[in-house]
Amino acid sequence: MNSFSALMKEFGDRFNTFRFPASPASLYQPNDYFLSLGGKRIRPVLCLLSNQMFGTLSEDAYNTAAAIELFHNFSLIHDDIMDKADLRRGKETVHKKYGANTAILSGDVMLIRAYELLATINPDKLPAILSLFNQTAKEVCEGQQLDMDFESRTTVALDEYLQMIGLKTSVLIAASLEMGAILNNASEEDRQHLYNFGLNLGIAFQIQDDYLDAFGDPAKFGKTVGGDIKQNKKTFLLIYALEHAIGDDKIKLQELLNTDNEDKVASVLAIYKSCKADLWTKELIEKYRTYAMESLAAVKIKEEDKSPLHELAAYLIQREY
């Protein structure tokens, strides 16, 4: 049983040797560039982690894991165009560096390359893997579309936001775990438990991301705090505060959304605290983390074989802010 960190290194070492064809360079070089920007490769490692829980870590699991990582990078390349994002991991995004047309087409061919890797796996497993991969890919697109739709709306309900986050980020985490399990013949029940573990862990992680952007320690969090507030981004905190702030706070919050003053972040944070959005959000993280751990507990394998997934959960959800 490999540890989470050992598999992270193992997958990273393999995946870093992955290259697109040399020609046409105008199509493929941008993809090699984008992959060279790195990333934590969490999703593929989840596939490997769940695979080894049910048997020997297989070549099919590595190929499926790489396909998952390529799909994730494809979605980032296209999302960056839509979101007009200039930077990704501190470097220029593909559309910024090479233009939107190249980013569209290079992204397309990265998605196709993911399917090429899937086409190599054992034909016995291919239909199940391909179905889950397709379903998940569609849902990730749906999540991105809802995210864009929400930007132009004045109000978004909490359950709508949860649904969007689930589709945009959590289903791929969940499916990565389930695919690894499918490849080593896990039972239908265990597959479902692992899927739910991933889905809830992903949601807890995303809520934590919203929380840390407002209340995180900049030294630990690694990015400027308050970015979401400056952009009026509809986060768990803002959605809660818009529903629960009362009296003057309610009026002031609406006013702050229309301003860009220097004290905007501090003022919004004060309102978040006043309506206890911070405490509520921490409880929500804990709630989804608990759901996740209950699903993991229900998987019918030896408890000690679950330790890499416990390691992962602890890595993703810090539980100290």
Add this chain to the structure above:
Amino acid sequence: MNSFSALMKEFGDRFNTFRFPASPASLYQPNDYFLSLGGKRIRPVLCLLSNQMFGTLSEDAYNTAAAIELFHNFSLIHDDIMDKADLRRGKETVHKKYGANTAILSGDVMLIRAYELLATINPDKLPAILSLFNQTAKEVCEGQQLDMDFESRTTVALDEYLQMIGLKTSVLIAASLEMGAILNNASEEDRQHLYNFGLNLGIAFQIQDDYLDAFGDPAKFGKTVGGDIKQNKKTFLLIYALEHAIGDDKIKLQELLNTDNEDKVASVLAIYKSCKADLWTKELIEKYRTYAMESLAAVKIKEEDKSPLHELAAYLIQREY
């Protein structure tokens, strides 16, 4: 044995009932809109035609055919963004009607939907079909990239243009035929002959398209003649004329490329005729049509069973201008 026109009607009737999910409408409705614009559905019908040549027309063939048509429409939606095309079949393109972001994401999900259809086919056939589909999809992207690269170059050699056309349009025609054959267990040789038939027929068709844009009868051709000349599009005719026009014609052709005068089309056409680009192009169409027919002749089935493919070839390559 169904005729080409009978299968065209049959596939059209089935495919016209195909719908994307209702929600999120902002993601899926643009795809239903785009498919409603119609099209000749040549590629899926090729898959059905070759399928019935080797046995009973199967449900797998219909699903593969629909996947091919969805892939083709995905590529059109994305190409229209890159080419800044406002109209497709006389109606607004997806990016023009709904914006580029929607066109990117709706296109992505159309491609994924194509893979969903492939995931339903017989697991025995799935790896072979998926491999060919992926290889072809990649090549179509490469062709589109080369086409864009050529736009910004001053000269393109004939063999480069042929390669681009082959990738951008012919490989999908070729692969559609081969997939139908794979699904009914055709021999490796027959698969290859059908692929070559499609590849060469596709190239002949594309050269004809270039020819008709310059010399076609507007009444029969159905679009304004001279569009390529007005846009300085690198066609077979222009590439040939740039290489073969001599003396004053050579100088005048270069000058005409930098003008937008009323008599540009007439002047360029005169130079094409003077250097015999028109005759050369007609010979080239005939050359590739002959290659195609030789490949079809080599397929080891009864000659009478090839009649629908002869019907198709006659439909695509008019042989009278």
